[in-house]
Amino acid sequence: MVEREKPLSDLGNSLIASRGRAGRIVLLSGAVGTGKSELLYAFAEQASDSCLCLGAVGHEHERDVPLGVVRQLVRDLPLPSSLLSRMALLESLLAAGPASSRHAVLLQARVAHGLCDALLQLAGAHRLLIGVDDIQHADEASLACLLHLLPHVRSAPVMLVIVQPDRTGRHPLLDAELRRHPHCRRVRITGLSRDATVLLAEQRLGTEEGRRLGPVYHALSGGSPLLLRALLEDRLSRRTDGSGGAADGAYADEEFRHAVLACLRRHEESVSGVARLLAVLEDTATPERLVRLLGTSTAGVRRALTQLEASGLTSGTDFRHPATREVILEDMSPDAVFEAHRRAARLLHDEGAPSLVVARRLAAAGRAHDGWARSVLAEAAEAACLREELPFAVTCLELALGSTEDPDARAVTEAQLIRLEWRMNPATAERRLGSLVRAALDGRLPQASAMSLVKSLLWFGRRREAVSLLGLLGASEATCPLRLGRLHAWLRVRHPSVLPHASAGAGPDAAVQSGAADAAAVSADGLLSLTLRSGGGETTARTAEMMLSTCRPESTADVDSAESALLALLYTGRRDRAAHWSARCAAAVAGRRAPTWQARLSAVQAEVALRQGDLTTALQHARTAMTLLPPRGWGLAVGLPVSVLVLAATATGAYEVAEEQLQLPVPEEIHGSWYGIPYLYARGHHHLASRRPDAALGDFLACGEKASAWNMDLPTFVAWRSAAATAHLWLGRREEARRLVEEELARPGPAKSSPRGVALRLLAELAEPRRRVAILNNAVTLQRLTGDRLELARSLAALGSAQRAVGAAGPARQALHQALRLAEQCGAAPLRRALLSNDADAAPEPSGEDAEDPLSAAERRVASLASWGHSNREIADQLCVTVSTVEQHLTRIYRKLNVTGRAELPVTYQDCAENRPGAQPHRSV
The missing domain is CATH 3.40.50.300 (P-loop containing nucleotide triphosphate hydrolases)
Structure with a gap:
């Protein structure tokens, strides 16, 4: 009392x-x-x-x-x-x-x-x-x-x-x-005052908790003893639970539910009817809308609102407790809920309310049979996409699909649904592909949607349906030649085995066919195809960066283009630029609700990090890609993240991780696609690490057959010849290995590329001992320029062994120390173990790590840039000094470190992150 x-x-x-x-x-x-x-x-x-x-x-x-x-x-x-x-x-x-x-x-x-x-x-x-x-x-x-x-x-x-x-x-x-x-x-x-509510809360819950939660309960109950008692009872039943829902006092359970229903049923029907409409309308409720929906007087509605507020259920047109609305809706029959939402949606539509507002009422109803609803739901789906409300957008389109029997309208809506579901997980969209194929073959699908459908079908390896659709598109006079040409460019890169089955009427990307590399004329897929065929060059890299600078990864098509442009940039040997742009693209989609886009860009980041020798980062990005999108959702494209995981795990010595990835079920159709090549290449390297050279050689040669047949035999894509040569060396077939290495060195591609450095390292192994040091010096110099730290470590290890064999103990020790340090930085445990077990000179000297660095801060910056392979002019430009100043610094550096040139600079100076390729220059030395 x-x-x-x-x-x-x-x-x-x-x-x-x-x-x-x-x-x-x-x-x-x-x-x-x-x-x-x-x-x-x-x-x-x-x-x-x-x-x-x-x-x-x-x-x-x-x-x-x-x-x-x-x-x-x-x-x-x-x-x-x-x-x-x-x-x-x-x-x-x-x-x-x-x-x-x-x-x-x-x-x-x-x-x-x-x-x-x-x-x-x-x-x-x-x-x-x-x-x-x-x-x-x-x-x-x-x-x-x-x-x-x-x-x-x-x-x-x-x-x-x-x-x-x-x-x-x-x-x-x-x-x-x-x-x-x-x-x-x-x-x-x-109703009870705030002080009285606090007093009652203290009596039931204890002084401290009651004082803290009393004001909350007063706001939630409006001072109603009935509701307050229920909230206190629910709190007591949960106070030892430790759940987050009870921490702020807003938790409501059975007692509150019964109290709300008791309160509602003790009101007259006119009042409880208003409460039910408030639950339906939510934040769109106004007295005027209540009057129109109830068909009663304004005075009657206002009187009902006053009674609801006095009883503690509402404040204005809002429920005080968030659970009240749920309780009221659950108490209504499904038909009553549907009818109320339907009438509310129609009222809002007649008033000209935004499509999203109307669609939320239709979605709450769960059905949409009115003729006007489909267009509203389609418009609301677009608005929801812009607000990153993807699940609600899907709900809108599913309702729109169920609201019409028109086959043309259903086909268009289902195509929109596939695009939305694809962003979140392609596996959820696959179930719709069959009906959409039938609609496309019947001519009910717009041309752009039909071409997108071809890509979706091939993503899951549904080759027969894709070929049927390609034939229809090629035979149609209404097909846009430019669009069809770009689709063919995509096929040439991603699914080259399907291209011969496409109509010959529409040629490939004209710009690619002519060898042009103009960003305005060539598609990203065309640019990637050109790169795979000829190796690209400075113009290709510049074009790829121009595409990436204008690319906005806000749709699947833009992600396709970004992925192709990034890979084209990577295959031209611009690893540091590919790292910069891949991080930028990934950041652009990081805040979006698009796991598929994020997963694909993470996979590209993993590939870039792997080619930089950063095994830890490569594993991290590849795992992220496989977490964002489960293997089934990847379709045939699973070959890209899995290949990175296998290669990186093998290089770090985590053979069980690589084996686990290779045990994942991979669609057989992957071997008819571009994604099958890196998969076979990675599996071959795992076979080598597992001492199965015959199996490895089979995978590498299969890579070569596909790459040659599909006109993408580029070492910066997959250096299958060097890999196969390594397998031949394991098997003692030196002449076969020599032939493959020489072919690798003759292949087109960037002059400063890591695969060329690998080939030189293998060539040195095949050469006479007196020639090995010179060849390996070239390999080390080349690898310093490419930025591939793992391959640089391998080349340095080989150089150290060769120098030791000819009696150059000092340089050998220096090379082996650098190789060991790089292996540790990369996380290449097998290489590190090999260096420590086979080469005593690789073991660190007791005073080497703790010795004071003889270089000044300015000299360290110059040494860092020089160790990365920058010329004197490039170092001067980055540090904003003269070339003469750089030369003077280098003279002192060589003297202090007792080396003869930049090729012998300790790799430890590459750790200066601020001087790595792509870093911002210092204003002064």
Whole structure:
């Protein structure tokens, strides 16, 4: 009874005043859930020692039960048998039909008179307290008896307490009689104040927790004792759970659910109907919309909103507790929910509300059968995509698909659905491909969507369907030659085995065919095809960077272009630029809800890091790619991330990781695609590391066959000849190995490329001992320029061994130390172990690591850039000094380190990150 002392005192004063022949009437009113019933029961319990208490409660489901309230009042009283007989007769008459007959009216008057006499006689012997709770639900016959009793209360020791919610207006005659009564007093109960709520929370939860959560509970319950009690009970049931939902006090469970429903059902239907519409409309609810949907008056809606707010459920048109809306919707039947949402959606659409707002109502309904709904849902899907609400966009398109039977409209919508689902996981979109193929073959799909469908089919290796669709596109006179040419350029790179089955009517990318490399004329796939065929060059690299600078990876097509341009840049030997642009593209999609795009760009980043010798980063990006997109979602493209994982894991000595990746089920169709080549290449290297040279040689030669047949035999793509030569060396076939190495060196491609350095290293192994040092010096110099630290470490290890063999102990020791340090930086555990076990000179000297660096800070920067292979002019430009200054620094560096040139500079100076390729220059030395 916190904060109920004043109403209790008023009731007690009225009871005292009713002594003698001065009866009193108290109308106890207030909003639903404010504790009127509890107050009445508490007062009756206090008064039971000094008077006789009679009580009754009106129930909604007993409104049509004759004398239901009266029977409760007199159930324990010794009434005359004649009165009991009349009551039974009246009940039977009223149960048979309305009380319109003269006999029923007279009988009802006699019953009311008899009950009044019986009660007044009882009051003469005992002071009498009569309490009627929820009188708005009382039956008509009981009301007639109470109306008959009211005038007699003036001069009898009777106190009558009537409880009803505010503004019910259900019994106007009773209200009028109460207003006329001279001894009627109105006592209104309001919600609890903030301080009272805190006090109750402290009593139930303890001082500290109650003080913290009391204000929260007051805001959530609006001071309603009914709702507050439920929140406290739910809190007590969860206080030891430790769940995050209960930490802020907003948690609601069964008690709160029952309290909300009890509160709602005690309201009149007009009020609960408004509450249900508020739950449906959510943040779009306004009094005007409620009026239109309910077809009632503005005054009626505003009165209902006032009652809901007074009962603690709402604040304006918003529910105070977020769980209230869910409780109300769950209590509605599915058909009622659907109809309410459908009507709300139509109202919002008629008002010109944004498509997203209307679509949310249609989505909540779960169905959309109206003709206008499809266009609204399609528009809402586009808007949701812009807001990165991909799941909702998919929901909109699925509803749009179900809202029409028109085959053309369904085909267009299903194509949109595939594009959206593809962003999140292509595996979820695959189930739609079959029906879309049928639509495309029937001519119901736009040309651009049909070409996109070809790519989707081949992603999963569905070659036969793709070829059928390609034939249809090639034979159609309406097909755009430029679009078809670009599709062929994509096929030439990604699925070259399918290209011969495509129509010959549409030629390849014209710019590629002519050998041009103009960004405005050639597609990214065409540029990649040109690079794979001829190796590209400075113009190709510049074109790739121009494409990447204008590329906005905001669709699958743009990600395709970005991937192709990045690979073209990588295959021209610009590893540092490929690293820069791949990171930039990945950052552009990092905040998007597009796991497929992010996974594909992570796979490219992994490939770039691998070719830089950064095995740790390569593994990290490749694992990210496989986490963002499961293997099934990758389709045939799984060959790219898996190949990086296998190569990097093998190089780090994590053979079980590589084996695990190779055990993944890979579609057989991968070997008819570009993705199969790096997969075979990686598997071959794992076979070599596992001492299975015959199996490795088979994989490498298979790579060569495919690369040659598909006109992409480029060493910077896959150096299969060097790999096969290594396998031949394992098998003792030196002449076969020599032939392959010489062919590798004769292949087109960048002059400064890591595969050329690898080939030189192998050539040195095949050469006479006296020629090895010179060849390996060239290999080391070349690898320094490429930025491939792993291959540089291997070349340095071979150089150190060769120098030691000819008696150059000092340079050998220096080369082996650098090789060991690089192997450690790369994480190449097998190479490190080999260096330590086979080459004693590779072991670090005790004072080598701790010795003070003899170079100054300026000299270290110059040494770093020189060790990366930069020319004196390039070093001068980056450090903003003269070439003469650089030369003077280098002279001092060579003297201090006791080396003869930049090729012998310790690799430790490459650790200066600020001087790595692509770094920002210093303003001064």
